[in-house]
Amino acid sequence: MYRRARAAAWSGGLGSTLFVTMVVAASVGSVAIDPVVVAKAMLNAVVLPTTSGWVHPFAFDVAQSSQVIVARLRLPRIALGAAVGFALGTAGTVMQGFFRNPMADPSIIGVSTGAAVGAVAVIVFPFAVPFSLQWAAFLGALVAGFAVYLIANQGGRTPVATLLLAGVAVQTFLGAIISFLLLFAGESLQRAVYWLMGHLHNAGWGKVGVVLVVAVPTFALLWAYARDLNVLLLGEEDAHALGIEVERTKVVLLAAASLVTAVAVSVAGVIGFVGLVVPHVMRLLVGPDHRVLLPTAALAGAVFLVATDTVARMGPAELPVGIVTAALGAPFFLYLLREREVHEL
Amino acid sequence: MIEVDDVCVEFGDATVLRDVSLSVGEGSFLALVGPNGAGKTTLLRTLNGLLEPTAGRVTVDGADVTGLSARELARRVATVPQENHLGFDFDARSIVEMGRTPHRTRLGGASEGDREAVERALDRTETAALADRPVGELSGGERQRVLLARALAQETPVLVLDEPTASLDINHQLATLSLVRGLVDEGRTAVAAIHDLDLAARFCDRMALLADGELLTVGTPGAVLTSERLASAYGVPTAVRENPVTGTPTVTALEREQRVSRRVEADDD
Numbered sequence: 148m149y150r151r152a153r154a155a156a157w158s159g160g161l162g163s164t165l166f167v168t169m170v171v172a173a174s175v176g177s178v179a180i181d182p183v184v185v186a187k188a189m190l191n192a193v194v195l196p197t198t199s200g201w202v203h204p205f206a207f208d209v210a211q212s213s214q215v216i217v218a219r220l221r222l223p224r225i226a227l228g229a230a231v232g233f234a235l236g237t238a239g240t241v242m243q244g245f246f247r248n249p250m251a252d253p254s255i256i257g258v259s260t261g262a263a264v265g266a267v268a269v270i271v272f273p274f275a276v277p278f279s280l281q282w283a284a285f286l287g288a289l290v291a292g293f294a295v296y297l298i299a300n301q302g303g304r305t306p307v308a309t310l311l312l313a314g315v316a317v318q319t320f321l322g323a324i325i326s327f328l329l330l331f332a333g334e335s336l337q338r339a340v341y342w343l344m345g346h347l348h349n350a351g352w353g354k355v356g357v358v359l360v361v362a363v364p365t366f367a368l369l370w371a372y373a374r375d376l377n378v379l380l381l382g383e384e385d386a387h388a389l390g391i392e393v394e395r396t397k398v399v400l401l402a403a404a405s406l407v408t409a410v411a412v413s414v415a416g417v418i419g420f421v422g423l424v425v426p427h428v429m430r431l432l433v434g435p436d437h438r439v440l441l442p443t444a445a446l447a448g449a450v451f452l453v454a455t456d457t458v459a460r461m462g463p464a465e466l467p468v469g470i471v472t473a474a475l476g477a478p479f480f481l482y483l484l485r486e487r488e489v490h491e492l
Numbered sequence: 493m494i495e496v497d498d499v500c501v502e503f504g505d506a507t508v509l510r511d512v513s514l515s516v517g518e519g520s521f522l523a524l525v526g527p528n529g530a531g532k533t534t535l536l537r538t539l540n541g542l543l544e545p546t547a548g549r550v551t552v553d554g555a556d557v558t559g560l561s562a563r564e565l566a567r568r569v570a571t572v573p574q575e576n577h578l579g580f581d582f583d584a585r586s587i588v589e590m591g592r593t594p595h596r597t598r599l600g601g602a603s604e605g606d607r608e609a610v611e612r613a614l615d616r617t618e619t620a621a622l623a624d625r626p627v628g629e630l631s632g633g634e635r636q637r638v639l640l641a642r643a644l645a646q647e648t649p650v651l652v653l654d655e656p657t658a659s660l661d662i663n664h665q666l667a668t669l670s671l672v673r674g675l676v677d678e679g680r681t682a683v684a685a686i687h688d689l690d691l692a693a694r695f696c697d698r699m700a701l702l703a704d705g706e707l708l709t710v711g712t713p714g715a716v717l718t719s720e721r722l723a724s725a726y727g728v729p730t731a732v733r734e735n736p737v738t739g740t741p742t743v744t745a746l747e748r749e750q751r752v753s754r755r756v757e758a759d760d761d
Binding site (some may be wrong): 372 | 587
């Protein structure tokens with residue numbers, strides 16, 4: 148029961164932090180808005196489905212202009228950042244546990260690179276690819292992940308080390324394809340590079356919905372597997388001896404983590420470091436038990452991405468958020484590496 | 493009750509086990525002995541389902557091991573692995589709690605029974621004092637006992653142990669094997685690979701001597717531990733005596749050219 152209380156306390160704390168971060172993020176911009184007004188406008192934007200259609204449970208008195216800026220312009224992007232950060236935090240935690248490798252991140256089996264091939268292909272040859280950019284990226288991600296799995300599979304078993312190396316090789320190969328495509332990019336080069344850096348502009352409630360529809364149920368599934376993930380950390384033979392169907396569990400974990408990564412990458416491009424650093428930080432804070440670690444790392448991923456995207460928006464020229472996450476995340480990670488024991492899971 | 497019938501294990505061209513048959517009765521302790529590479533660990537791995545025999549079959553209480561799900565098997569057979577680098581920060585209690593995995597549902601919390609089983613396992617292995625320490629900080633011997641506690645928490649009728657005393661000092665070697673002995677006396681069945689012949693002879697009911705993938709003999713320690721059998725298994729001359737303290741056989745390996753001291757020589761042949 149102690150563990151449940153801890154999970155609830157951390158999740159509640161991080162949930163509140165997320166809300167505060169979102170309020171602050173929505174108050175920052177070309178027009179500064181008082182955070183209290185922002186909070187009211189955000190609550191006004193909340194809708195609940197009922198039998199008689201969508202209902203707004205809150206109706207605070209907020210100036211029309213502020214309401215529009217918050218709910219129409221800023222909130223979709225902030226919500227998308229939260230959803231994508233949540234997805235990447237989830238996937239990164241699962242991949243690190245799964246691979247028992249501190250360098251594992253959400254795209255370790257090539258999911259992001261696959262998405263990048265799909266996206267860049269659409270950007271460079273818009274008429275040759277019969278999918279929208281988002282779909283091309285999503286399908287590219289799934290195809291790459293599945294291909295890596297098939298390559299690593301040997302007679303029904305997928306050794307983790309083989310999976311890791313197959314992922315590296317496939318990523319290198321796909322990287323070559325991306326470079327090749329970029330040679331022909333011409334005027335669309337800037338757009339392609341921008342996508343590859345990871346970004347949250349062009350956010351809309353539709354994208355937020357897509358990410359949440361995939362990420363929330365997948366997160367729930369992964370959370371239900373948290374105890375299996377703990378046992379897998381003992382090694383596959385021990386896990387089998389403790390009653391885990393190792394190969395089946397590995398497929399579930401890998402597929403679910405790749406799916407949330409794919410949907411996040413398909414709307415936001417390749418945002419690095421969130422899925423690598425956030426799980427490490429949370430592991431230092433809450434310990435290795437995935438029943439606590441998974442929800443806290445997911446929420447912390449949301450907080451981190453909303454905060455870094457706010458930084459990305461604040462400068463005179465807007466930066467792709469991927470640059471900010473890497474620029475802030477890498478030094479912080481190095482600090483942890485020197486100060487604490489991040490080298491072990 | 494474990495039955496091993498004509499089990500062969502091949503890895504590619506190499507035959508690791510050849511036509512091994514033996515049975516271990518309920519409430520009995522079998523020690524697997526033999527030189528390095530004899531196939532002891534391989535045989536254990538066919539008992540806990542990690543390896544599917546190339547030919548032959550292994551049954552536990554009548555059920556074919558390869559036909560059981562991991563969960564069903566983990567409710568019958570608990571394994572104490574030889575080496576475990578638990579290089580992360582779970583505390584010992586969490587590791588022992590993982591022993592309850594085959595008894596728990598995916599979404600359900602720990603039941604009263606689960607908690608009691610964990611406490612009992614911690615008590616019996618004298619690891620309760622370590623329960624809140626990260627396993628990464630424990631000594632090799634302490635970790636070994638935590639793994640034994642994990643297997644006890646599984647509450648299975650069969651225990652499989654791979655070199656349970658290898659990394660222990662003499663005090664904990666004794667404590668571990670007498671604990672296994674006690675569990676067997678309560679009706680559990682234990683199979684353990686043990687290098688130390690004297691210790692094995694002291695605590696087990698029967699011994700199986702393996703060499704080169706073949707089972708040379710099974711029987712009481714007194715019947716298995718003879719100079720001839722040990723010479724053919726280990727390729728080294730030995731002197732077997734009765735330990736004056738325990739009354740069980742004690743084995744001394746001799747250098748090949750060693751002139752056996754007069755006293756030993758006199759009553760050896």
